[in-house]
Amino acid sequence: MHRSGFACFVGRPNAGKSTLTNAIVGQKVAIASSRPQTTRHTVRGIVTRPEAQLVLIDTPGLHRPRTLLGERLNDLVYATWAEVDVIGVCLPSDQRIGPGDEYLVAQIAKLPKRPTLVALATKSDLVGRERMAEHLLRIASLEQTHGITWAEIVPTSALTGDQVTLVTDMLIAQLPEGPAYYPEGEATDEPTETLIAELIREAALERVRDELPHSITVTIDEMGLREGRTEDRPLLDVFASLVVERDSQKGIVIGHKGSVLREIGTAARAQLAALLGTPVHLDLKVKVLKDWQRNAKYLNRLGF
Template sequence: MTEKNVPFTSGFVALVGRPNAGKSTLLNVIMGEKLAITSPVAQTTRRRMRAVVNTDHSQLVIIDTPGLHKPKDALGSELNKSALGELADADVVAFLVDATKPVGRGDEWVANHVARSDADYKLLVLTKADVAKPEQVAAQLEAARTLCDFDDELVVSATEGFNVDAFVELVSAHLPEGPRWFPEDMDVDASPEELVAEFVREKLFLHLRQELPHSVGVICDDIDFTDDEHATITATILVEREGQKGIVVGRGGQMIKQVGIEARRDIERLLNCKVFLDLTVRVSPAWRRDERQIRRLGYSVEE
């Protein structure tokens, strides 16, 4: 077949799994830049993100989904709905399992949804191979194989780049013929405002850890480009109680200052300009149970 007669293929690859399985880290390494936020805190990912990998003859759309879990509030229900919705529509499903944690009921629950999906190709991906012992990897693979009838399996380490290219090649080989769904110069379907809010929330998660991360939401209110080299950004951090506001602000304002400094570095790389970041903390009682607030934060699923 001549070069000009090579068929164009395209499709959607959903990364699914339990919280902290390594979905966002894998996506970032594939894209060669930080697009999805990561942290050791479970359920860090709240927004579905589509990242686009273009070649001359294919377009691979990789979807980072929230970790599937047992929901405790309206926010948790929306995150599950988002992940399961992407699972239902994907051409390829990559089920990520953490090599360092025993396969459990949560993985079984996710695997049941993977098994019921209409995806043409289902790939088992064992992550974090760099921090797992060889015997752990072998045991995890054996346990994970029983969860679903997978078409193939792959062991990866996103942090060391091990088998990342192999992952892209493997899923790309199973894309159907189709159109270019997104423009060639587009690498992610999130707006600058959405990415700014995510970068701020990541720093809050990293500093607060288990104190109150899941009670925190972030909205980017405005991005004002004063010229080609400078931007002023205002963002609001939502918490549920007055005491939480004090934790986010910190003694003498030190916590919110540090969050702003670290978030600004990522935002400046994103926007390629100097940024003045103005963060405000506001109490919004029980916002995680308020569907209107969840929609405003961008965590809801469009029907």
């Protein structure tokens, strides 16, 4: 019997969903950052085995929206829930289960057609045995509180790899019988242009002040292999824009004499070369779209 199907990870922002997705797929398909609300669209990671194919969907964190972008991201989460066979609820072990987690589980409990539910105690490397035991008991108590049933409750650490294979096996075991959806060897169905934009945004998120991350997005203006290069010496030219909401933010991203923008470019270029297997020339500029997170026209143009 060949199993195939879709699973999504949900949780509050910064619960470790993207890091776990990358660990299970075995390569980077979703950007991961210490900043909350890093993920802004659904990312599909693909795990293919002779007996099964698991398609992982990494979703934005469910949160109380303050902008039109936030509302659209939450809508994306709810739409994804309706399409999957399994929902993995990520509940970080180093944090107490709070109102945000309770709200998330309550929303899942209301689904008219509820997928199989598994609980993942992420970031297990950050706590000791006693704290973990307490956390797992609290997760189990959510069954009675919200009228749900966990098919499995598993501690895991994507950072150390602890029980990542077990989580993969467990998710596959919950899938229905069916054919493979993607060719063998494919790790994601994300367009290359989107992956490039996301890796540039990840580099920016790690190098700007705390108040800036939600205001940054990235567009790819142009890219292509440079003409006149021999096949054994290719060079990919990428021209991209870091988009912010205010002129003051533009100055922060550029930095003193362009220092921050250069750091972003250096970090992103290394990631892109590793991803694509090709040397990259990256040309970055910064532009302002005033309050783009609240403007429907800008959001549509930016693909949200």
